[in-house]
Amino acid sequence: MYNIATLNKISPVGLAHLSDKYTVVDDVDSATGILVRSQDMKEMDFSKSLMTIARAGAGVNNIPLDRCADQGIVVFNTPGANANAVKELVLAGMLMSARNVPAAIKWAATLEGEDDAAKKVEKGKGQFAGSEIAGKTLGVFGLGAIGVLVANAAAELGMNVIGYDAFFNTKSAHNLCSCVKVVEDPKDMLPLCDYVTIHVPAMDATKGMFNKDLFAQMKDGVTLLNYSRDKLVNEADLLAALDSGKIGKYTTDFVTDGIMCKEGVTYTPHLGASTKEAEDNCATMAVAEIMDYIENGNVVNSVNFPKADLGPIGETRVCVMTKGVENPVDAVVKGLGVTVKAVAGGAKGDFGYVLVATDDKLSSVPKMDGTIKVRVIQD
Numbered sequence: 001m002y003n004i005a006t007l008n009k010i011s012p013v014g015l016a017h018l019s020d021k022y023t024v025v026d027d028v029d030s031a032t033g034i035l036v037r038s039q040d041m042k043e044m045d046f047s048k049s050l051m052t053i054a055r056a057g058a059g060v061n062n063i064p065l066d067r068c069a070d071q072g073i074v075v076f077n078t079p080g081a082n083a084n085a086v087k088e089l090v091l092a093g094m095l096m097s098a099r100n101v102p103a104a105i106k107w108a109a110t111l112e113g114e115d116d117a118a119k120k121v122e123k124g125k126g127q128f129a130g131s132e133i134a135g136k137t138l139g140v141f142g143l144g145a146i147g148v149l150v151a152n153a154a155a156e157l158g159m160n161v162i163g164y165d166a167f168f169n170t171k172s173a174h175n176l177c178s179c180v181k182v183v184e185d186p187k188d189m190l191p192l193c194d195y196v197t198i199h200v201p202a203m204d205a206t207k208g209m210f211n212k213d214l215f216a217q218m219k220d221g222v223t224l225l226n227y228s229r230d231k232l233v234n235e236a237d238l239l240a241a242l243d244s245g246k247i248g249k250y251t252t253d254f255v256t257d258g259i260m261c262k263e264g265v266t267y268t269p270h271l272g273a274s275t276k277e278a279e280d281n282c283a284t285m286a287v288a289e290i291m292d293y294i295e296n297g298n299v300v301n302s303v304n305f306p307k308a309d310l311g312p313i314g315e316t317r318v319c320v321m322t323k324g325v326e327n328p329v330d331a332v333v334k335g336l337g338v339t340v341k342a343v344a345g346g347a348k349g350d351f352g353y354v355l356v357a358t359d360d361k362l363s364s365v366p367k368m369d370g371t372i373k374v375r376v377i378q379d
Helices: 063-072 083-098 099-108 119-129 146-154 170-175 212-217 233-246 276-296 328-336
Strands: 002-006 022-025 031-038 052-055 074-076 137-141 158-163 182-183 195-198 222-226 247-252 266-267 317-324 342-348 353-358 370-376
Touching: 002 342, 031 276, 052 119, 052 276, 063 222, 063 317, 074 276, 083 146, 083 195, 083 247, 083 266, 083 276, 099 119, 137 146, 146 158, 146 276, 212 233, 233 247, 317 328, 328 342, 328 353
Parallel strands: 002 022, 002 031, 031 052, 052 074, 137 158, 137 195, 158 182, 195 222, 222 247, 247 266
Antiparallel strands: 317 353, 317 370, 342 353
């Protein structure tokens, strides 16, 4: 029996996928796995019994990834599970911005209780005249699961769409509409765009990457949409660009003290994945990842260890985590000295994970240099 602790509210639809081998508990210290959404775990201590943490969502900046890896704790996320929900909010944000909807609603509310409100609306509505998005150019910065959906939907709405991704992959290329032009350098996209939407992950390498240098490449009066993470945007440079008119409007899902009530800024309170469907999808995927790892040793969608997937178990499996080992697969296969039926794994940064299937019955595992943790699963 395995204990699964939940932090934040996890969808009952997802939890229902846990088999009878699992019990949902409140005690984190007794947990084999943890399901989490946005709760900050960076200062938490983790027990020796904890094997895995699954984030029911894409962002993992609330989890200490390297510390988890050092302790042999696999951290999963659920890429793509909330992509449609975010896509729809991005489109809503772009349409609200284009048609000045937030300001118009706020103004209309001031007419409450006045006589002839309908006449005053007709007289004053001209101040909120906007523009249509059809025929405008949208730049999609990042072509992962969400970026591709946004690009395709915008093209369906009649926009000219240009995409950029430093790590554009085969899956994204397959899913992206052929009508979307993909460029290899942002400077070939940004000067052309009436709207730019951000869809890159938040990490040390991308912190503040949307700064005065990138803003300088954009068309004057551009609308910038950020439904990824606030840390991607250098806020001081953003405010300066708004004051100068370089950026005409900033629409975001992340409220900060610096942008509240600023002219040209529209914000929602982090609603991107806040739909029942997205919460169900994320929780279901997270539960599946935890069970697959605990029972089969498979690692899919981990953010701190490499992928290793041998499918359902049908033999003995040895799961080996390493740090600082060059070619971990070769090192582990050689070090184990077993008859190898199948093997999967590799390295992600300093950390390695190797999954070895064997028909040998193991009573012990040889000690190997650079090993963080070894686990043997007997079918």
